[in-house]
Amino acid sequence: MSCRGPPALAAEGRATVAVVKRARLPDPELLVDGEPVRCRLSYQWAGALQLTLCSVCPDLGVELHSSYMGHPDAEVSIIGTIRLRPGVRPEVTSDLRDAATLPVREARRRCLLDHLAELRDLVAEASEGEVSIEFADEAAELVDVA
Numbered sequence: 001m002s003c004r005g006p007p008a009l010a011a012e013g014r015a016t017v018a019v020v021k022r023a024r025l026p027d028p029e030l031l032v033d034g035e036p037v038r039c040r041l042s043y044q045w046a047g048a049l050q051l052t053l054c055s056v057c058p059d060l061g062v063e064l065h066s067s068y069m070g071h072p073d074a075e076v077s078i079i080g081t082i083r084l085r086p087g088v089r090p091e092v093t094s095d096l097r098d099a100a101t102l103p104v105r106e107a108r109r110r111c112l113l114d115h116l117a118e119l120r121d122l123v124a125e126a127s128e129g130e131v132s133i134e135f136a137d138e139a140a141e142l143v144d145v146a
Helices: 007-011 108-127 137-144
Strands: 021-024 029-032 035-037 040-045 050-057 062-070 076-085 088-098 131-134
Touching: 029 108, 040 137, 050 108, 062 108, 076 108, 108 131, 108 137
Parallel strands: none
Antiparallel strands: 021 040, 029 035, 029 131, 040 050, 050 062, 062 076, 076 088
16 A cells, blocks of 8 residues: 555555635525525535535435546546435446636636536436526635635
8 A cells, every 4th residue: 555645644554635625605596496495505625626516405305516627738627426316326427528618727617507507407307397596606706716
């Protein structure tokens, strides 16, 4: 086993962990068939090249966790997603995107928009209703400076 970190930690088989910052974003306005549904939105990051967005809709039992990683000099960005909804096995997926269209460091709000579009689709599948999502400009601004 190879571990990086102080010798004492490496000798114990433990690696050091980067500091992760986590914060809540303003909750989006989620409507299913015109009726409001509670939705909590948070984000965390471990540097400029990674962003994780988490949405939880407790009334529907739906969760979406999306992690975005990319470098401005790379050709692609990667998205890892976990989709949870009642009665369906957890879905874990990954997707490669053109780094120019989804630049994790330079335009993090695009990651937020991508996450919310995926959430809209997940909620529509879980509820079988018509879904719309609105979010505060403040959410995009906070994500952009994370």
